[in-house]
Amino acid sequence: MAEATDPTRGSELAPEPAGLAPEPEGFASGSELAPEPEGLAPAPDRPAVHGADSALDPVAALERIAYLLEQAREPTYRVRAFRSAAATAGKAGPERLTELAATGRLRDLRGIGDTTANVIAEALAGQQPHYLVRLEAEHKPEAARVIDPAVAELRTALRGDCHTHSDWSDGGSPIDVMARAARDLGHAYVVLTDHSPRLTIAHGLSPERLRQQLELVAELNEEMAPFRILTGIEVDILEDGGLDQDEDLLASLDVVVASVHSKLRMDSEAMTLRMIRAMEHPNTDILGHCTGRIVVGRGRPESTFDADAVFATCARHGKAVEINSRPERLDPPKRLLRKALDHGCVVSIDTDAHAPGQLEWQINGCERAVACDVPVERVVNTWDAERLLAWASSH
Ligand SMILES: [Zn+2]
Ligand SMILES: [Zn+2]
Secondary structure: OHHHHOOOOOHHHOOOOOOOOOOOOOOOOOHHHOOOOOOOOOOOOOHHHHOOOOOOOHHHHHHHHHHHHHHOOOOHHHHHHHHHHHHHHHHHHHHHHHHHHHOOOHHHOOOOOHHHHHHHHHHHOOOOOHHHHHHHHHOOOHHHHOOOHHHHHHHHHOOEEEEEOOOOOOOOOOHHHHHHHHHHOOOOEEEEOOEOOOOHHHOOOOHHHHHHHHHHHHHHHHHHOOOEEEEEEEEEEOOOOOEOOOHHHHHHOOEEEEEOOOOOOOOHHHHHHHHHHHHHOOOOOEEOOOOOOEOOOOOEOOOOOOHHHHHHHHHHHOOEEEEEOOOOOOEOOHHHHHHHHHOOOEEEEEOOEOOHHHHHHHHHHHHHHHHOOOOHHHEHHHOOHHHHHHHHOOO
C-alpha cells in the first residue's frame, strides 16, 4: 500500500518494534533526563504521589513516571514498560504487592522488572521512588515554561483538544487514561481521533472497530461527566481527496480531522485538488498538519500545494486549519498560518497526542498562535463543547 512504502512517512506512524517493551535500563537516555540532580526536593503539587505520609500509591508513581517520560518526548514504546507495570500493579492490588515486596518477589509479576520493582518497593515503603524524584526535578510544567503572558492566557482559554490518539490505533494508552489526563489539565472535553483503516501501520480503525469504540466512549462519558470525550477520527485524505471511512460513520462523529499521510510529495496541483476536495466534504471539520513537514532529526520537507486555494476553501466552508503542537511537526509554518488567517480561517490548537504526557504540548501551538496574532475567538477549541459541536455540524 502506498502509505507503507512511502519513505517520507513520519515518525508518528512508524511501527513500534515488535516485542520491544524492555524494562528500562537504569535511567532513560533522553538528554534532558540524563543529569542526576542533587538535593532537589520533590514537587509539592502532586498529592497523588507526594502527599502521603506512609505508603505511596505505587500505581500512581508508575503512571506519573510514564507521564513525565512522555512529556519529555520519550518514544511511546519506551514508556510502555511503566504503563504496563502500572496496570499490572493495579490488578495485583496493594496487599499482594506488599506481600511480594516483603519477600523480594515483585518481579514474579508479569511485566515487572528491576526498575519498576524498585519503584513499587520504594513507594510501598513510603519513600519517593528515586526514578520519579529525578524525573520530577527535570520536569518543567507548562506554567514554568511560559514567558509571554499572552501565551499563558491563550492556553488557559483552551477548553479542549481536538486531535488525540489512544491505543485503539497507534497511541500508547487506553481512552480513559487519555481522557483523565486531559481532564486533569483543566480541559472540559477531548476529541478522540484515532486513525482510519488505510493506515494499517498505525492500526487504523475499521468501521466495525470504530463502532465498538463509540460504544465504549458512550460508557466512559457516563462515568466521567461533566467531562466529555467527543467522538472523532483522524481520517486519511486519499490520493483523490476522498476520505478513508464510511460516510455514515463520518457523519455520526462529533469532530472529523482530515490529514494527508501518504504520497506527501505528489505534485502541487494534484495535492491542492486533493486537499480542497477533502475540505469541501461536508463531514470534515479540521485540516490536520497541513504541510506534513517534520522539523527535527533528518526532517521532512513541506508538501507543496496552493495554500491560497486550500485556505480559501477552508474559510468558505468554515473548516479549521489545525495548529499541530507536536514538537517534531509544528505545522503549519508561521508564514502559512498567517496566510490562513488572512483568508479568514478559524484554527484549532491541537496536540496530536499519542500518550497522556503529550497532552501538555498544546503550549507549543499557543506560542505559534500568539506569534501570528491569532485572535482568541478564532480558535475553535476555546469554545465550549456545545458551540464546538454546533460549529462542526454546521458545514
Ligand atoms: Zn496525522
Ligand atoms: Zn494524529
